[in-house]
Each structure stands twice: as C-alpha cells, then as structure tokens.
Amino acid sequence: MKYVYYVLHYILKRLNAFIEKLKLWAYRKRYFSFHNPRPDDIIVATYAKSGTTLTQMILYQLTSDGNMNFDHFTSVSPYVEMALQNYVKLDKLPSPRFMKTHWSYENYPSSLEGKIIHVVRNGVDVAVSQHYHYASVFGDANFQATFRNRFIGMQKNWFSHVKGWYENKKGYDILYLRYEEMVADLEGHVRKIAEFCNIPIIEENMPRILERCSFKFMKEHQEKLSPYPIRKISDFVRKGEVNKGLSYFTKQDKEDYMRLYDEHLSPIGFDHYKIE
Numbered sequence: 708m709k710y711v712y713y714v715l716h717y718i719l720k721r722l723n724a725f726i727e728k729l730k731l732w733a734y735r736k737r738y739f740s741f742h743n744p745r746p747d748d749i750i751v752a753t754y755a756k757s758g759t760t761l762t763q764m765i766l767y768q769l770t771s772d773g774n775m776n777f778d779h780f781t782s783v784s785p786y787v788e789m790a791l792q793n794y795v796k797l798d799k800l801p802s803p804r805f806m807k808t809h810w811s812y813e814n815y816p817s818s819l820e821g822k823i824i825h826v827v828r829n830g831v832d833v834a835v836s837q838h839y840h841y842a843s844v845f846g847d848a849n850f851q852a853t854f855r856n857r858f859i860g861m862q863k864n865w866f867s868h869v870k871g872w873y874e875n876k877k878g879y880d881i882l883y884l885r886y887e888e889m890v891a892d893l894e895g896h897v898r899k900i901a902e903f904c905n906i907p908i909i910e911e912n913m914p915r916i917l918e919r920c921s922f923k924f925m926k927e928h929q930e931k932l933s934p935y936p937i938r939k940i941s942d943f944v945r946k947g948e949v950n951k952g953l954s955y956f957t958k959q960d961k962e963d964y965m966r967l968y969d970e971h972l973s974p975i976g977f978d979h980y981k982i983e
C-alpha cells in the first residue's frame with residue numbers, strides 16, 4: 708500500500724510540474740501575441756470597475772459606425788492579459804487598436820508603444836462595484852470578504868495601483884480621466900479622448916456616440932460587453948452611481964481605507980477620494 712502512495716505522489720508531482728510548464732508557456736505566448744506593438748495603439752489602463760468599458764465604448768464609437776453586430780466586445784477591444792484565453796488575435800485587429808489592461812504600472816510591459824488612457828474612480832465605489840462583480844463571478848456574496856481579501860488585501864491593492872499610474876515614473880504618454888467627471892460630462896470626455904488619440908470627430912456622429920455610450924444603452928447591451936457570463940446576482944452594467952458606496956463600509960473599513968490611502972496616495976498629493 709505504501710508503494711502505491713509513493714507512486715501516486717510521484718505521478719502527481721510530475722503532472723504538477725508539467726502543468727506549471729504549460730502555464731508558463733501560455734503566459735509567455737500571451738505576451739508574445741501582443742509583441743507587435745504599433746505606435747497608434749491605445750491602451751485603456753485601469754484598476755477594474757473604474758469605467759474601463761465605458762472608455763473602450765467611447766473609442767469604439769469614435770472609430771467605427773458603432774454597430775453592435777460583433778459576438779462579443781472582446782473581439783473588438785480585447786483585454787490584453789486575457790487575449791490568449793479569449794482566442795483574440797491581437798495582430799489581426801485593424802489600427803488603431805484599443806485594448807484594455809488591468810496591469811499595475813510596474814507590470815505594464817515597457818515595450819508597448821502608443822497612448823495610454825488611465826481612468827480612476829472613487830475607491831469607495833470601486834470596492835462596492837468589485838464586490839458585486841465577484842459576487843457574480845465567484846459567488847463572493849459578502850462585501851466584507853471582497854473588501855478584505857481583494858480590495859485592500861491583494862498585493863497590488865487599489866491604492867498602490869492608482870499610485871503607480873499617477874506617479875508615471877517611466878514617463879508614458881498618459882491621459883488621466885476620472886469616472887465621476889466622465890459621467891457628468893460625457894460629450895466633453897468624448898472630445899478629450901478623441902483629441903488625445905488624434906481621432907477626427909465626425910460631428911454628425913456625435914448624437915449616436917453619446918447615445919451608445921450612455922448608461923441605458925450599455926446596460927441594454929451588457930451581455931455583449933461583459934467579460935464574464937452574467938449570472939443574475941448582479942448586472943455587469945449595474946448602477947453607475949457616483950460617491951454612493953460609503954454605506955457599505957463599517958467604521959473599521961473606513962479606517963483601513965484611510966490608512967492605506969495615507970500610506971500610498973496622500974504622499975503624492977492625490978486627494979480626490981479621501982473619506983472625511
């Protein structure tokens with residue numbers, strides 16, 4: 708019997724080593740598939756749940772007739788880190804490619820060219836949105852668990868993610884946007900994005916662009932926009948509320964939020980989303 712356990716253990720060990728090699732290969736392949744950067748690439752770089760899809764939609768509407776005849780938005784505007792899993796061939800996309808990434812600044816491959824749009828949102832609302840996201844994907848039904856394990860608990864938490872992009876130590880060409888300002892003045896931000904990306908605006912298209920980037924339109928089409936199958940715990944285009952998340956926070960949550968805020972963001976003068 709001892710011998711059987713020994714053999715089983717050996718087989719599992721070998722299998723594990725093989726799977727690790729396979730994972731490494733896939734990881735490299737994923738990066739490799741992006742390795743033909745183009746000078747007109749546009750990357751929407753965000754911490755998730757910060758208005759990424761809205762920004763991608765603005766770019767899509769600006770650069771196309773805005774039809775929704777694709778199977779999934781990923782095929783139009785891929786998620787770089789997931790391109791391999793999603794079977795998206797980045798090299799086949801027409802220019803300008805606009806893609807999203809949730810990479811931290813430190814992990815962002817410096818070999819990439821092009822322009823970066825960074826969108827930031829009130830961390831309090833991000834934490835709530837993230838909770839509903841994970842409730843839908845993994846069934847994490849408890850706000851506290853998501854907040855503790857993911858929002859503040861991950862090695863790259865929201866605070867250090869935002870900090871890295873704001874410091875921009877490598878000097879990338881970045882347009883900084885804030886979600887709250889974007890939803891308050893959608894047209895102004897469509898124009899800002901177009902100007903930054905050198906995309907000419909066809910004025911007669913503006914009503915269509917605004918209509919299709921609206922919360923209502925995107926909610927109606929969320930099945931095609933969501934990066935994961937929507938289980939009806941929560942919508943992907945959910946509420947889009949601004950500065951409303953604090954009611955989810957306990958006193959301890961607020962203290963932990965501000966402790967990390969003061970550690971990472973206060974020293975660089977990024978004061979937009981402090982809890983009073």
Ligand code: A3P
Binds near residue numbers: 757758922923945946
């Ligand atoms: P909520 O969960 O707070 O509703 P991301 O695309 O980065 O994952 O961001 C998702 C958040 O953006 C969700 O926030 C979603 O509802 C909101 N959102 C999506 N489309 C939007 C739109 N057209 N206008 C305003 N907010 C939008």
